[in-house]
Amino acid sequence: MSETPDTLVEPALARTPLDALHRELGARLVPFAGYDMPVQYPTGILKEHLHTRSQAGLFDVSHMGQLRLCGRAADAAAAAAALETLVPGDLLGLAPGRMRYTLLLNDGGGILDDLMVTNAGDHLFVVVNAACKHADLAHLQERLGDRVAIEVLADRALLALQGPAAAAVLARFVPAAAAMPFMSYAEARLRGIPVLLTRSGYTGEDGYEISVADDRAETVARLLLAEPEVAPIGLGARDSLRLEAGLCLYGHDIDRTTTPVEAGLSWTLGRRRRSEGGFPGFATIRDHLDHGPTRRRVGLRPDGRAPAREGTGIVDGGGRPLGHVTSGGFGPTVGGPIAMGYVASAGATPDTPVTLVVRGKPLPARVVTLPFVRQNYYRG
Amino acid sequence: MSLIKFTKDHEWIRVEGEVGTVGITNHAQHALGDIVFVELPEIGREVVQGGEAAVVESVKAASEVYAPVDGEVIAVNQALIEEPARVNTDPQGDGWFFRLTIADPAQLEALMDETAYQSHLEDLA
Structure with missing residues (x-):
């Protein structure tokens, strides 16, 4: 029988703050974007997938990049205006506490990364793909470094709680979480631990992403896993869940050679941005919108x-x-x-x-x- | 009386006279995870030792199943088409893949017995 790719050995993998917990839970760890990541737990991908669709799953996505963009103003508008020069989303129209899915584009309208941008009040909170985070940071520094202070939140873990029971579970710790609108953001405390919550995810289900300091991440994960509806879910099921939900995986479904229109992501092109432009690749994207790709x-x-x-x-x-x-x-x-x-x-x-x-x-x-x-x- | 032999690539072959029944080992099914699809060879196909004979797919990936010895396929486990998960639940029983006539019994000598296979697994761990 031929070997599956995950049995190949790669050197010097980074570990997430939940590494010890994954091992304790019996996870099978594989190299992913330079990290040792759980692809599945003993339950297996099929059951993990179905559990997330019927109850709630907890995912470690700490490999993803978390950034803070601050402009020279008391609100996030300066950072939003700056970032709009690199993405086609309407970020100036993003109210405080709201988030949007958008795309970093190259000059040909190709996609450098897909990302979540949140108006956190006085700054933008940005989550980017693990495999792209170093290139994204260099790109942002080069293009925006003179106008925006870019801080890498390297000491924060990111958890995702996803599934129809996610809201009920999280509300036991953070009652206000239940009423958070889809694609919104809130700062909260979970048993006293400061967390940044967004009502978002990558499974097609209701749920949250929870940003928490590295040294408190395992405590938060254990609290959530102790709830009867919650099971730990690996990257294997994360991939099958997002595929069923029709969501793109960067480097596979979208990359530098695909434009947002070709990718079926025209909905991310803000109405104002479609007419005004002012982002890389506008001419190509406008042509794709007008004449079809x-x-x-x-x-x-x-x-x-x-x-x-x-x-x-x-x-x-x-x-x-x-x-x-x-x-x-x-x-x-x-x-x-x-x-x-x-x-x-x-x-x-x-x-x-x-x-x-x-x-x-x-x-x-x-x-x-x-x-x-x-x-x-x-x-x- | 039957004899069971193993390959380093985690296939097993149970030998009864001139006929061998082939499948993948418990170790292999565990490593693959949930099996969702099996492609079986056509009856009558000549397979060669170490050559691709079948395909097994988990949620994650596709893997080839190699023929442990040369031979002609004389039966396949049709039940796997509807219920590929049988490979997970009973890899060395109900989860068999195909049967072949063994062309050259001497090829069996190069395969591992149960004890040798177990130590092969320990070497991999």
């Missing part, structure tokens, strides 16, 4: 049971290439194989039949609307 990210549903993994070729009925799968696997809630990929725009209409070439064999599939499962975000 030549390819689009779509959902794919293979017939049968064989998963189509990243890199699988997508062809039309005549065998002509349409594109490639960028994320693919098994959706535990769907109960079958699911994938996302890019296809020529003409073939991007839902229900278009396509063929996936898996191990040299044609596998019938069809284009479907994303997400694969209903998103269950909190709507008040």
Whole structure:
């Protein structure tokens, strides 16, 4: 039997503040973005996935980058104006205590990273991908360093509590958390421990991300895990949950070669920003908006049971290439194989039949609307 | 009386006369995690020792299953198509993959017995 990639050894991995807890819980640790991260616990990915959809899961996402951007003003407007020169989201329109998903773009409109930006009142709180955080920081320093003080919150852990029971669980410790709107931010205390809460996540479920000082992270994790609804969940289920929810994984579904319009992320382009521009790659993105891109990210549903993994070729009925799968696997809630990929725009209409070439064999599939499962975000 | 032998790549073969039944070991199923798909060889296919004979996919990744010896596939475990999780629950029983006629019994000599396989696993740990 061939080896799976996670058995390969890589040197000098960083550990998150929850490393000892992961080991105690029996996690299988794998290298991810330079960190030793739990891919699964003894429960296994399938059950962890289904548990998150039915109750609540606790994820360690401390490998992600947490930044604070401060402009030379008492509010976050100066930092927002500066950051708007690098992203297409409407950050000036972001009220205090609200957050937005946006994209760092290059001059061709390609995506350097996807990130969450929160107006924390007197500064912006920014969360970026682990694998991109060093490059992002260099990019922000170079482009904004003269106007904005950029602080890396290197001594903070990040936990995600996700699932339909997340709000009830967190409200036992922070009653105000239950009424937080989706995509909002609050500073709070959890059993006396200062935490930064956002009502957000990467699973398609209601839930929170909890930023907490390194040395208090394990205490917070143990408090949450002691609640009957909560189970520890690894990166394996995080990936299958986000794929079912139709959410992009940077470096796979989006990268420097994909624009927001191609990626189906036009909704992140603020209305004012679409007309005014003032962000990298505006000309290309405006052209994609006006005339349509030549390819689009779509959902794919293979017939049968064989998963189509990243890199699988997508062809039309005549065998002509349409594109490639960028994320693919098994959706535990769907109960079958699911994938996302890019296809020529003409073939991007839902229900278009396509063929996936898996191990040299044609596998019938069809284009479907994303997400694969209903998103269950909190709507008040 | 049957004889069971193991490969370093974590396949097992149970030998009964000229017929071998092939699957993956408990160690392999545990390392893979939840198995969601199995692709089995066609009956009549000639497989060669160390060559790809089947595919097993977990939630995370696809892995190849190699033929422990040369032979012709004479049966496959159709139950795995509908219930791939049988590989997790009973890897060395109900979770078998395929049966073949053993072309060259001498090839079995190079495989490990249970004791040797266990120490191979200890070396990997």
